[in-house]
Amino acid sequence: MAPSLAAEVRALVSRLDRDQRLWLSGFLAGLESQTQPAPAPVSVPETGRPAVTVLFGSQTGNSERLAKQIADRLTERGVRFALLDMLQCNKSHLQDAQHLLLIVSTHGDGDPPERAVPLSELLAGRRAPRLEHVRYAVLALGDSSYEKYCEAGRQFDARLEALGAQRLHPREECDVDFEAPAARWIDAVVGKLEQSLGTTQPRLHVDPADRRTASVSNAYTRKNPFAAAVLANQHLTATGSTKDVRHIELALEGSNMHYEPGDSIGIVPRNCEQDVDALLERLPFAAESPVPADAHTTVPLRQALIERFEIGPVTRPFLKRYAEAIRSSELAMVAAASDEEISRFMRGRHVADVVAAHAPGGLEAHAFARLLPPLAPRLYSIASSQRSTPDEVHLTVSIVQYESFGRARRGVVSGTLADLTSEDAVLPIYLHRNPAFRLPADPQTPIVMIGPGTGVAPFRAFLAERAEAGAAGRNWLFFGDRSFEHDFLYQAEWLELRKRGLLTRMDVAFSRDQSSKVYVQHRMLEQGAELWRWIEDGAYVYVCGDAQHMAPDVHEALLKVVAEHGGLDEEGAAEHILGLQQQRRYQRDVY
Amino acid sequence: MPSNPINPSKPLTPVSPADRRSDVSRPLEELHPNERLKHRSRFLRGTIIESLADPLTGAIAESDTQLTKFFGIYQQDHRDLRDERRRAKLEPRYQFMVRLRLPGGVLQPKQWLALDALARENADGTLRLTSRQTFQFHGVRKRRLKRHVRGIIEAGLDTLAACGDDNRNVIATANPLLSPIHAEASALARRLSEHLAPRTGAYREIFLDAPPVAGDPEEEPLYGRTYLPRKFKIALTIPPQNDVDVYAHDLGFVAIVESGRIAGYDVLVGGGMGMTHKIPATFPRLGDVVGFCRPEDVIAVAEHTMCIQRDYGDRKDRSHARFKYTIEDRGTDWFRGELAGRLGTALEPARPFHLDSSGDRVGWAQGTDGRWHYTVFVENGRVTDIGERRLMTGLRAIAAGHHGLICITTNQNVIIAGIDPEERPVVEARLREYGIENDARCTGLRQTSIACVALPTCGLAMAEAERYLPTLLDKLDEIVRAVGLEREPISIRMSGCPNGCPRPYLAEIALVGKALGKYNLYLGASANGERMNALYRENIGEAQIIEALAPLLGRFAAERRAGEHFGDFVIRAGVVPPMLHGRDFQRDLAEAS
Ligand code: SRM
Numbered sequence A: 001m002a003p004s005l006a007a008e009v010r011a012l013v014s015r016l017d018r019d020q021r022l023w024l025s026g027f028l029a030g031l032e033s034q035t036q037p038a039p040a041p042v043s044v045p046e047t048g049r050p051a052v053t054v055l056f057g058s059q060t061g062n063s064e065r066l067a068k069q070i071a072d073r074l075t076e077r078g079v080r081f082a083l084l085d086m087l088q089c090n091k092s093h094l095q096d097a098q099h100l101l102l103i104v105s106t107h108g109d110g111d112p113p114e115r116a117v118p119l120s121e122l123l124a125g126r127r128a129p130r131l132e133h134v135r136y137a138v139l140a141l142g143d144s145s146y147e148k149y150c151e152a153g154r155q156f157d158a159r160l161e162a163l164g165a166q167r168l169h170p171r172e173e174c175d176v177d178f179e180a181p182a183a184r185w186i187d188a189v190v191g192k193l194e195q196s197l198g199t200t201q202p203r204l205h206v207d208p209a210d211r212r213t214a215s216v217s218n219a220y221t222r223k224n225p226f227a228a229a230v231l232a233n234q235h236l237t238a239t240g241s242t243k244d245v246r247h248i249e250l251a252l253e254g255s256n257m258h259y260e261p262g263d264s265i266g267i268v269p270r271n272c273e274q275d276v277d278a279l280l281e282r283l284p285f286a287a288e289s290p291v292p293a294d295a296h297t298t299v300p301l302r303q304a305l306i307e308r309f310e311i312g313p314v315t316r317p318f319l320k321r322y323a324e325a326i327r328s329s330e331l332a333m334v335a336a337a338s339d340e341e342i343s344r345f346m347r348g349r350h351v352a353d354v355v356a357a358h359a360p361g362g363l364e365a366h367a368f369a370r371l372l373p374p375l376a377p378r379l380y381s382i383a384s385s386q387r388s389t390p391d392e393v394h395l396t397v398s399i400v401q402y403e404s405f406g407r408a409r410r411g412v413v414s415g416t417l418a419d420l421t422s423e424d425a426v427l428p429i430y431l432h433r434n435p436a437f438r439l440p441a442d443p444q445t446p447i448v449m450i451g452p453g454t455g456v457a458p459f460r461a462f463l464a465e466r467a468e469a470g471a472a473g474r475n476w477l478f479f480g481d482r483s484f485e486h487d488f489l490y491q492a493e494w495l496e497l498r499k500r501g502l503l504t505r506m507d508v509a510f511s512r513d514q515s516s517k518v519y520v521q522h523r524m525l526e527q528g529a530e531l532w533r534w535i536e537d538g539a540y541v542y543v544c545g546d547a548q549h550m551a552p553d554v555h556e557a558l559l560k561v562v563a564e565h566g567g568l569d570e571e572g573a574a575e576h577i578l579g580l581q582q583q584r585r586y587q588r589d590v591y
Numbered sequence B: 001m002p003s004n005p006i007n008p009s010k011p012l013t014p015v016s017p018a019d020r021r022s023d024v025s026r027p028l029e030e031l032h033p034n035e036r037l038k039h040r041s042r043f044l045r046g047t048i049i050e051s052l053a054d055p056l057t058g059a060i061a062e063s064d065t066q067l068t069k070f071f072g073i074y075q076q077d078h079r080d081l082r083d084e085r086r087r088a089k090l091e092p093r094y095q096f097m098v099r100l101r102l103p104g105g106v107l108q109p110k111q112w113l114a115l116d117a118l119a120r121e122n123a124d125g126t127l128r129l130t131s132r133q134t135f136q137f138h139g140v141r142k143r144r145l146k147r148h149v150r151g152i153i154e155a156g157l158d159t160l161a162a163c164g165d166d167n168r169n170v171i172a173t174a175n176p177l178l179s180p181i182h183a184e185a186s187a188l189a190r191r192l193s194e195h196l197a198p199r200t201g202a203y204r205e206i207f208l209d210a211p212p213v214a215g216d217p218e219e220e221p222l223y224g225r226t227y228l229p230r231k232f233k234i235a236l237t238i239p240p241q242n243d244v245d246v247y248a249h250d251l252g253f254v255a256i257v258e259s260g261r262i263a264g265y266d267v268l269v270g271g272g273m274g275m276t277h278k279i280p281a282t283f284p285r286l287g288d289v290v291g292f293c294r295p296e297d298v299i300a301v302a303e304h305t306m307c308i309q310r311d312y313g314d315r316k317d318r319s320h321a322r323f324k325y326t327i328e329d330r331g332t333d334w335f336r337g338e339l340a341g342r343l344g345t346a347l348e349p350a351r352p353f354h355l356d357s358s359g360d361r362v363g364w365a366q367g368t369d370g371r372w373h374y375t376v377f378v379e380n381g382r383v384t385d386i387g388e389r390r391l392m393t394g395l396r397a398i399a400a401g402h403h404g405l406i407c408i409t410t411n412q413n414v415i416i417a418g419i420d421p422e423e424r425p426v427v428e429a430r431l432r433e434y435g436i437e438n439d440a441r442c443t444g445l446r447q448t449s450i451a452c453v454a455l456p457t458c459g460l461a462m463a464e465a466e467r468y469l470p471t472l473l474d475k476l477d478e479i480v481r482a483v484g485l486e487r488e489p490i491s492i493r494m495s496g497c498p499n500g501c502p503r504p505y506l507a508e509i510a511l512v513g514k515a516l517g518k519y520n521l522y523l524g525a526s527a528n529g530e531r532m533n534a535l536y537r538e539n540i541g542e543a544q545i546i547e548a549l550a551p552l553l554g555r556f557a558a559e560r561r562a563g564e565h566f567g568d569f570v571i572r573a574g575v576v577p578p579m580l581h582g583r584d585f586q587r588d589l590a591e592a593s
């Protein structure tokens, strides 16, 4: 194929959404198998909006079968429709829907089928989209010998109505002998659809891309953060894990915030009030003592300690300043000790612990406060693509918790997240751009992603972005954590991406599942030949996560792979990797 | 696997014997997808080896889950954890159930020890005795699966055809050491099982690293590429015992003992338990007695019967694929003719026999050779330590010093068989030491109870069974004690769904799950397994179960005739009608609703 033609095809394909691409691939396959050229001219619609969206929620297959019957009827009539398992249906499908047909059964004790639970939660929650633009009809399957007959269908019906959708046709409830009533309902609904599609003008369609580029504004900063509602705060680690890692979803609606995969979100911290009060108990100052906030204003000490100063683990500069201020030669000696000694001293030692042992004699409240380091925002890699979840940003947060000096400690920000319970929690956030960590511009370029632990977060964003863009480049992910069963972050999603062919390869290392510790760098070495081949094919290599141990070990492994399979000596390998870095083909975001 | 519910309005029309509309003679494309899967699988190899090696998932490929069944391996997931893991974006907690082939339920003490060790090493630390007289392990993770099966094979046992569309574990009245007749029946069970076992080399390739056969390998002389339409089950019983529920299987053999030796066997065909709630075209069915055969002809009768089902069984609709439907649709005359054609001779006329009970006699029994046997009541077959009752540890200690055999019964109990009289005190001491002696205060109701596994492992369970029946029995025990029926062995069986794994439709009281906490209550089966029960109350919870049973048990205590069983009493009292034909089992119900 001529390069220009290829580019044209690519450009065309990149404008299609997933269903259209699926349709196109089927269309092409159909062409292949026919001896005659394609019969009818086919026009690729401008937008991917189906006229009818058929959603089914099924446990044992009855509803699914009925949904397929409807799909057949719509195909016969040439109606453009989308047929979706409720598990695959996300907010944008609902926003794009015009006519929504729902077929759902009831299970358990009046519950929706398992695969319908996420959608029913979406519709019931605060993230539910308004559906004034939708006309819908519900077919409910059930069994009248159960107490809550067709309950799931009833609930969906009520929720859609509450969200503003208009009923196209009344709900039908079908007992175990559902075939006949279902057929009647289908006839009636198809009839009404024909009427409705015949008369209504196609509504102006707002493409999500337009919505996004309409106005790009990132006015929010650490000083002036955006109050993002917390939409989800779920455990990613299973009960029994040695860790607690959360998947956090925040609402961006109304912020005009526009991020790209690779960016981070800054969260403005607040110290936990109990910790501040515990510190105040050990200080000889009144909680209201004035502390300067800027050149002109003061705030009470307690508030300053909550909002402005780091009171957690101490640092060497703080120890130095504090020793000097209180004239403690003992502390001054500690502060001057070797790196090794002082890090042993500092480990888990908070400001309150130091103050308890060395009272701030002779200091004023404001003078003491000035010694403390400022409370810095915490950054979290963005784990979502705005293209697939336009009004949301997702984070992957490992909760810091440990015990030291007889007290249970929590990280300032991650601890806050762990304790969030209220339905209407908000977090002060801002966008932290990271242009040094970006997908290759060419969607064909293969990428290798190395992200153990929470380091995997940006790669979830990368893959979502590539999926959404229809990027054809190969994707290889290395992931590691402690235990396969408990700590395989986003496992279900990776499996789904692999099934869809988007995740070309994935290698995993679970350090505690066998007697010898295995980490991602070991997997890289095992796959060295193949890894080298990818690099030779132009792959970009990304590393994200722990800066202390992981990043150097991974770098080491990469050097080895390049040396061994590229036939280079140590120096040559280092040079080669430097070259990759300069071409931006080796990017790291480590912390 | 969810089977296609058949259209409930479909009439039950008999099929003409010449009808070959949905059997193996049809082109593969017309048959159920599983048929194509089996056909393509290169005699059950599929991609099992690749699936086991995939490190990203604890599961195997969906198509492979159908194939591993033939090797006694079922993929399951821990259902209690489903919701949590779905929210955590983790795949379900996949794990495997591994079932043994153990004809007649007989094993050596050292094999018991090996299984006990494997359970603690690779599984959830318990052993589960099944209603087909064998063992199940639960909770085996994929990465331990191969070494687990290898461990079983190294103990001289195997898991071949313990599940799948093949001949399942052949069961027989328990304990070959009880008498020479028992020994003969047990040996026959073993020979039947060997004769009908699949021959594919896939088993050794996958689990023992035998070198792979290139291309399209060997033959299955009995089964062919597509094996059977569905599972096939054989049972042997020695009257008056009917512990195996001989009417409940595809093929049953009843030993006819004349002048102290087995003269031959009456042959029963077309029994089975499973059904789907509210689909009247599915039903449990009792086998029909079709004749009598000589001991030396049993293998041939079994082989040809299985092959008749192979050739005529429904391969389009798996919910209609069991032999019981082949027999129901075509009739026993057709079957007799078909069998006679294949055997070259007709079966002789059946001989009379008498069955008295389907339960086990727990406790001590003495065999004809003077040796002792102790049947330990194992509640719902779960061998584990609970509080003072240290069943698993105790049986391990006993097995370590035992020289006889260990037998599993079809009532999920275990027999320490062949104890020399001088060893008996030692075993007694151990039983007491570990708190596993049968409790004299245990009610007859509990002692004859069986529950299937159900939650959290069984993927088909709609309600609890094994985890719940003991608590329900605590309450029912009070009732039977209050009316003086504590010694009465009333059979009660609970299953988590209508598939019928604990053979509930042959229990005097059956509770069959409909949804969490909800059961259908069936009453009126005979105590000897010759008559099924009938629906009494639908979709009821614990309070209503007790409300329904308490007055009936009270009336039974007051009004029963001498020797009358509860199941017979409820029929005499008009509480439920006698259930005479399987095809009626769900029919009345459909008409009523
Ligand atoms: C363990 C056991 C029950 C017990 O508590 O003892 C059992 C357990 C299961 N049975 Fe069963 N069946 C067990 C004896 C039976 C029996 C009784 C018998 O064989 O004497 C029956 C009724 C007889 C019959 O086959 O008609 C039985 C009829 C079924 C059926 C319904 C089959 C049908 O054609 O109607 C299913 C479902 C299926 O096959 O589709 C089933 C399926 C299952 C499965 C494998 C569930 C599944 O398909 O996913 C269960 C595994 C649960 C678990 O977590 O362990 N099981 N199952 C029994 C093991 C037998 C063995 O060692 O081979």
Ligand SMILES: Cc1cc2nc3c(=O)[nH]c(=O)nc-3n(C[C@H](O)[C@H](O)[C@H](O)COP(=O)(O)OP(=O)(O)OC[C@H]3O[C@@H](n4cnc5c(N)ncnc54)[C@H](O)[C@@H]3O)c2cc1C
Pocket: A264, A269, A312, A313, A347, A348, A378, A379, A380, A381, A382, A396, A397, A398, A399, A400, A401, A402, A403, A404, A410, A411, A412, A413, A414, A415, A454, A455, A457, A589, A590, A591
């Ligand atoms: C660019 C970038 C991206 C990041 N992306 C992510 C991400 O995607 N996900 C994520 O979870 N984090 C990420 N981080 C880290 C994150 O910003 C925070 O540093 C982290 O969440 C801790 O913040 P905290 O306020 O909860 O804990 P803090 O209050 O800051 O406490 C952390 C401190 O507690 C001490 N400590 C921790 N454990 C122990 C222990 N066992 N014993 C003694 N002392 C201990 C250490 O001194 C540690 O520095 C990223 C950081 C950067 C710079």
Ligand SMILES: Cc1cc2nc3c(=O)[nH]c(=O)nc-3n(C[C@H](O)[C@H](O)[C@H](O)COP(=O)(O)O)c2cc1C
Pocket: A057, A058, A059, A060, A061, A062, A063, A064, A104, A105, A106, A107, A108, A109, A110, A111, A113, A141, A142, A143, A144, A146, A147, A148, A149, A150, A151, A176, A178, B462, B514, B515, B516
């Ligand atoms: C375990 C179980 C629980 C059920 N609970 C209910 C219920 O509470 N209410 C109801 O109306 N139907 C109930 N049903 C009936 C189903 O909704 C009905 O069988 C339906 O046809 C299934 O459709 P599906 O195959 O699309 O899931 C239940 C079915 C099962 C198997």
Ligand code: SF4
Pocket: B452, B453, B454, B455, B458, B459, B460, B461, B462, B465, B495, B496, B497, B498, B499, B500, B501, B502
């Ligand atoms: S009867 Fe019990 S073990 Fe058998 S399939 Fe149903 S729930 Fe599972």
